[in-house]
Amino acid sequence: MRQPPYNALEFMLPDESGVAHSLKDYHDQWIVLYFYPKDDTPGCTIEACSLRDARDELAALGAEVIGVSKDDASAHEKFKAKHTLNFTLLTDSSGEVIEAYGAWGKQMYGREGILRKTFIINPDGVVVKVYGRVTPLGHGKQVIKDLRTLQS
Numbered sequence: 687m688r689q690p691p692y693n694a695l696e697f698m699l700p701d702e703s704g705v706a707h708s709l710k711d712y713h714d715q716w717i718v719l720y721f722y723p724k725d726d727t728p729g730c731t732i733e734a735c736s737l738r739d740a741r742d743e744l745a746a747l748g749a750e751v752i753g754v755s756k757d758d759a760s761a762h763e764k765f766k767a768k769h770t771l772n773f774t775l776l777t778d779s780s781g782e783v784i785e786a787y788g789a790w791g792k793q794m795y796g797r798e799g800i801l802r803k804t805f806i807i808n809p810d811g812v813v814v815k816v817y818g819r820v821t822p823l824g825h826g827k828q829v830i831k832d833l834r835t836l837q838s
Contacts, residue, residue, distance in 0.1 A: 688788070690814050694719075694807045697783045699754065699776040702762035707752070707776055709811060716749035716837075718829055720804040720820070721789035725757040725765035725775075733802065733822035734771055740826025741772050747833050748809075754778050754789075755800060806833060 694717075698708045709717075720737065722730045737744075737751050744751060751773035757765070762775040781800075784790050789803040802822070806815035806829070814836055817825075 688813075688816075690816055691812045694805070694811050694813045695783070695786050697776075697778075697786075699778050699783060700759065701774050701776055702759050702766060704759055707774060709807075712750055712752075712807075713811070714809045716744075716747065716809060716833065717807040718744060718749050718751045718804060718833075719754065719787075719807060720752070720802075721754050721784055721787060721800055722802055723793070723800040724755060725761045726768065729802070729822045730755075731765075731769060733820065733825050734765070735769055736822060736824060736826035737773065737829070738769065738771050738826075740830050743830050744826075744833065747830070747837065749806075749833055750774075752776060754783060756781060756784070804829065806836065808836070 696709045698706055700706055724730055741751055753775045778784050784800055789801050791801050793799045802820040804817040804820055805813050808814050815832055
C-alpha cells in the first residue's frame with residue numbers, strides 16, 4: 687500500500703442514475719472516497735449508515751462522500767432508498783478503479799474481493815489519508831475527526 691501523500695488516480699464511473707462522475711468533477715473539494723464489498727450486506731450497511739450520519743458534518747468541512755462497489759445502478763438505487771443514503775454511489779463493474787486504488791485483494795477466509803478501504807483526498811487531488819481495513823461501526827466519526835486534523 688502506498689503511503690500518503692500521493693496524487694489520487696483519476697476515474698470515470700457511473701452513479702446510481704447512470705450519470706458519469708470523475709475525480710475532476712470534485713476539484714477544489716475534499717473527497718471521502720470509500721470502497722466497499724456489496725450493497726445491503728451487514729458490514730457495508732453499517733459503514734454506509736455511519737457515513738450517512740456524518741455527511742452533514744463532513745459537508746460543513748467541505749467534503750463530499752462517494753462510495754464505490756461493483757454493484758449495478760439498480761442495486762445502488764435500492765440500497766440508497768432503503769437506508770436513506772445521502773451521498774453518491776458509483777458502479778465499477780469492471781473493478782479497474784477498485785484495483786487501481788488497491789481495494790482488491792484477499793478478504794477474510796482467503797477469498798479475493800473488494801476490501802473495505804477509505805481515502806481522504808484533498809482539494810488539490812492528493813490522497814492525504816488511507817484507512818486500510820476499515821471498521822464499519824463509527825467510521826463516519828473517525829473520518830470527521832481525521833478530516834478536522836488534516837484541515838488544521
